[in-house]
Amino acid sequence: MxxxxxxxxxxxxxxxxxxxxxxxxxxxxxxxxxxTYSGERFETYFKDFIDTYHLRDMYSAGFYPYETLEEYWAYWSRHIYYNRYIDSxxxxxxxxxxxxxxxxxxxxxxxxxxxxxxxxxxxxxxxxxxGDYGLWQCSKPCHQQTYDNEDIVKAMLKQQKNMKIPSQLIPYCLRCGAPMTMNLRCDQTFVxxxxxxxxxxxxxxxxxxxxxxxxxxxxxxxxxxxxxxxxxxxxxxxxxxxxxxxxxxxxxxxxxxxxxxxxxxxxxxxxxxxxxxxxxxxxxxxxxx
The missing domain is CATH 3.40.50.1220 (TPP-binding domain)
Incomplete structure (x- = not known):
């Protein structure tokens, strides 16, 4: 060799x-x-989530069945921000x-x-x-279109408390009213x-x-x-x-x-x-x- x-x-x-x-x-x-999705970086940005939900890394944390959309988006807004909107x-x-x-x-x-x-x-x-962490789509999806999320993600990050975002920041589809979700290929709903x-x-x-x-x-x-x-x-x-x-x-x-x-x-x-x-x-x- x-x-x-x-x-x-x-x-x-x-x-x-x-x-x-x-x-x-x-x-x-x-x-x-x-x-990186685990170790020191994960512990720095998600210590409260780790202590509460016993999460192991950012990848598996994205699949955790959070009880409310307020909790779901508190997690995901942080995940998006620290993996999409800051420099490596x-x-x-x-x-x-x-x-x-x-x-x-x-x-x-x-x-x-x-x-x-x-x-x-x-x-x-x-x-x-x-897909792209910077894009959202309808969770159904009722139409094949994606939406930039930077402004609302930063608002979620700034306003979240106790691992929950304010209810008024939860994103919903403007066409059918279903919750929005990440534009990530994880099942057949990927747009x-x-x-x-x-x-x-x-x-x-x-x-x-x-x-x-x-x-x-x-x-x-x-x-x-x-x-x-x-x-x-x-x-x-x-x-x-x-x-x-x-x-x-x-x-x-x-x-x-x-x-x-x-x-x-x-x-x-x-x-x-x-x-x-x-x-x-x-x-x-x-x-x-």
Whole structure:
């Protein structure tokens, strides 16, 4: 197995010479950027919820059967705010942008924290497949439309007391009167609005445009929960294009099919640190030319 220094140099060479970069990003990327769902960060923002409901992490806390909508939105307004409307603790996304900004790139992600757009990525080159913490939808849903929630979320955060928001802040659908809910893909009620379909089409157009060219499929923090969205398609695209390269960076879940092994680089470690090493190597490489 090649050592990491050699792999970093190889990644720089590939990123420099390729025609396009398609980034597939999962939760591991945001975790590496400091947006963790458990441990110290969870305890800092949700100590009262932890003490009262014995919650273990932000992910499972989102499924807790809160007795009232006042409690539900007290939790979710905090969850949204601290995972969507504040900057990530580390500059991981900014480092990634530095690496790809001068290339023809596109991003497909299962993340819902909006970090790509917050850190300067072109929004016309982003496809959020699983929703967005910054959007609400009708819980039924009675129509296929989403709504920005920033102002009301910040009001909920400011006005909540004893883990409850004021009743008048509970959001209801303006068409049918049902409670609003998060625009997150967790069941068959997920709303794919016009913006979702436009992003999907832009992604498909990008794939088709570059299907036979020198393409880098850069997979960052994709685990085994939903491999059919990014991981398996990436493997398939690489197997059909002898000019393509598959790079996966992750703490674990590092594997690829035998038929694309010679076109692949699997590098284990913290994504932030590895991307930073790639960026430093790329700067050094540029300075010596």
């Amino acid at each position: 090649k050592n990491k220094d050699m792999l970093i140099k190889q990644i720089v060479k590939i990123m420099t010479s390729c025609d396009a970069i398609i980034i597939g990003a999962g939760s591991g990327l945001s975790s590496s950027a400091g947006l 603790p580390k500059k991981t996304y900014q480092i990634l942008l530095e690496l790809v900004k001068d290339k023809d790139y596109f991003v497909i992600t299962t993340n819902v924290d909006h970090q790509f757009q917050k850190n300067g990525f072109d929004k016309t080159r982003l496809f959020y497949t699983q 794919q609005d016009e913006g979702w379909y436009q992003a999907q089409q832009r992604y498909q157009n990008f794939l088709q445009k570059h299907q036979h060219r020198k393409v880098l499929y850069l997979e960052l923090g994709i685990g085994a929960n939903t491999p059919v969205i990014i991981k398996y398609p990436f493997w398939n695209y690489v197997s059909q294009n002898k000019n393509a390269v598959y790079i996966s960076i992750n703490l674990d879940d590092l594997y690829c099919p035998e038929n694309i092994h010679k076109q692949s680089i699997l590098i284990q470690g913290d994504i932030h640190n590895i991307l930073n090493s790639v960026a430093n190597e790329m700067r050094n490489d540029h300075d010596t030319k």
